[in-house]
Amino acid sequence: MNQPAPLIGAGPLLLFLLQVGALLLVALLLGRAAAALRMPPVVGELAAGLVLGPLVWLFPPDPAQFHLVDAVAQVGVLLLVGLTGAHLDLRLIRRQGATIARLSAFGLAVPLAMGVAAGLMLPVSMRGPADPAVFALFLGVAMCVSAIPVIAKTLHDMNLLHRNVGQLTLAAGMIDDAFGWLMLSVVSGMATFGVRAGTVAGSVAALAGVLLVAVVVGRPLVRATFRLTGRYKDNSPTIIGTAVIVLLSAAGTHALGMEPVLGAFVAGLLISAAAPDPARLAPLRTVVLGLLAPLYFATVGLRMDLGALARPEVLWVAVVMVAVACAGKFLGAFLGSWTSRMNRWEGLALGAGMNARGVIQVIVATVGLRLGVLTVEMYTIIILVAMITSVLAAPVLRLAMARVEQTAEEQARHAAQGRLASPAKVSET
Numbered sequence: 001m002n003q004p005a006p007l008i009g010a011g012p013l014l015l016f017l018l019q020v021g022a023l024l025l026v027a028l029l030l031g032r033a034a035a036a037l038r039m040p041p042v043v044g045e046l047a048a049g050l051v052l053g054p055l056v057w058l059f060p061p062d063p064a065q066f067h068l069v070d071a072v073a074q075v076g077v078l079l080l081v082g083l084t085g086a087h088l089d090l091r092l093i094r095r096q097g098a099t100i101a102r103l104s105a106f107g108l109a110v111p112l113a114m115g116v117a118a119g120l121m122l123p124v125s126m127r128g129p130a131d132p133a134v135f136a137l138f139l140g141v142a143m144c145v146s147a148i149p150v151i152a153k154t155l156h157d158m159n160l161l162h163r164n165v166g167q168l169t170l171a172a173g174m175i176d177d178a179f180g181w182l183m184l185s186v187v188s189g190m191a192t193f194g195v196r197a198g199t200v201a202g203s204v205a206a207l208a209g210v211l212l213v214a215v216v217v218g219r220p221l222v223r224a225t226f227r228l229t230g231r232y233k234d235n236s237p238t239i240i241g242t243a244v245i246v247l248l249s250a251a252g253t254h255a256l257g258m259e260p261v262l263g264a265f266v267a268g269l270l271i272s273a274a275a276p277d278p279a280r281l282a283p284l285r286t287v288v289l290g291l292l293a294p295l296y297f298a299t300v301g302l303r304m305d306l307g308a309l310a311r312p313e314v315l316w317v318a319v320v321m322v323a324v325a326c327a328g329k330f331l332g333a334f335l336g337s338w339t340s341r342m343n344r345w346e347g348l349a350l351g352a353g354m355n356a357r358g359v360i361q362v363i364v365a366t367v368g369l370r371l372g373v374l375t376v377e378m379y380t381i382i383i384l385v386a387m388i389t390s391v392l393a394a395p396v397l398r399l400a401m402a403r404v405e406q407t408a409e410e411q412a413r414h415a416a417q418g419r420l421a422s423p424a425k426v427s428e429t
Contacts, residue, residue, distance in 0.1 A: 085268020
C-alpha cells in the first residue's frame with residue numbers, strides 16, 4: 001500500500017510564509033517608490049531581494065527552503081512570459097513589414113556581435129567553468145534582447161503608444177524577444193549537452209519540431225479551447241485554460257531539453273492568434289503582474305552579490321558590459337532608422353526604447369546561472385545591466401521625442417486609442 005506523501009513541516013511552512021510575505025511587501029514598497037521616481041517598478045522589485053538578502057534568519061542558506069519560494073516564482077515567470085506573448089499584435093508586425101525588419105535585424109545583429117566579442121575577451125576568472133564559445137554566445141543573447149513589458153509600460157506612461165516611434169519600437173522589440181527565446185533554447189542545449197555539431201543540429205531540429213507542432217497541432221487546439229471556454233459566462237474556464245496551455249507548453253519544451261520559457265512564449269503566441277476576449281484574461285493578468293511577477297523579481301535580487309562589485313576587476317567588467325549593452329542597441333537602432341530614412345531623433349528614441357532589457361534579460365540571466373554558464377559575478381552584472389538600461393529609457397525617450405513633430409496620422413491614432421481604451425488600466429512590470 002502506498003504511503004501518503006509527507007506534509008511540509010510546521011517550521012519550513014512558517015518560514016516560507018514569512019519569506020513570501022516579506023518579499024511581496026518590500027517589492028510593493030520599492031516598486032511604488034521606483035514608479036514615483038519615474039522609473040520602471042521592476043527596478044524596485046529587483047532591489048527588494050537585495051534589501052532582504054542579508055537577513056540570514058529569514059533566508060537561511062538552505063537550498064530546500066529556498067526552492068519552495070523559487071517554485072512559486074517560476075510559475076509566475078512562466079505565466080508572465082505567456083501573457084506577454086499573448087498580448088503581441090501579430091498584425092502590426094505584418095503591416096509595418098520592411099521598416100520593422102531593418103530595425104529588428106540591426107537591433108539584433110549589432111548587440112549580438114558586440115556581446116559575443118565581449119564574452120570572448122573577458123578574463124577567464126569572469127567566465128567560470130563554462131565553455132568559452134557557449135559563454136560568449138550566451139552573453140550575446142543577453143545583450144540582444146529587449147523587454148516588451150518595460151517598453152510598453154514606459155511608452156504608456158509617457159503617452160507615446162500612438163506615435164510611430166512607439167509602434168515601431170514595440171514591433172521590433174517583439175521580434176527581438178522571439179529571436180532571444182529561440183537563441184536561448186539553442187545555447188541552453190549547447191550548455192547542457194556540450195558544443196558539438198550534432199548537439200547544435202539536434203537543438204535546432206528540436207526547436208523546428210516545437211514550432212511545427214505548435215502550428216499544426218497547437219494552433220487549432222488552442223482555438224478550440226477558447227471557443228469552448230468562451231461559452232461560459234464567468235472568466236474562470238478561460239483563465240484556467242490559459243494557465244494550463246502555458247504551463248503544459250513550458251513542460252513540453254523542458255522535457256525536450258529546452259528552456260521552459262520558450263514553451264511559455266510559444267503558447268503566448270498561439271493564444272494571441274486565437275484572440276480570446278482580453279476582458280476574460282484581465283483577472284489572470286492582474287494576479288500575475290501584481291503578485292507573482294514581483295515575487296519572481298524579488299527572488300532574483302536574492303541571488304545577486306553586490307559585494308563582488310567592490311573588487312576592481314568585477315566593477316571594471318560591469319562598466320564595460322553596461323557600455324557594450326547601450327552602444328549595441330543604440331548603434332543597431334541608428335543603422336535601422338538610417339536605412340529606413342528616419343531622422344536622428346527618431347533613431348535615438350528607437351534606441352532608447354529597444355535598449356530597455358528589464359524582464360527578459362533578468363530571465364536570461366537566471367537561466368544562465370541555473371545552467372552554470374554564468375558565475376554569480378556575471379549574473380549580478382547582467383542584472384545590473386537590465387536595471388540600468390530600463391532606468392535610462394524614459395529620460396532619453398523624453399529628450400528625443402520632444403524634437404519629433406506629431407503627425408496627423410498619429411493624432412488620429414491617438415484619438416482611436418482613446419476611444420478603445422479600457423477604463424481600468426493594469427500596470428506592466
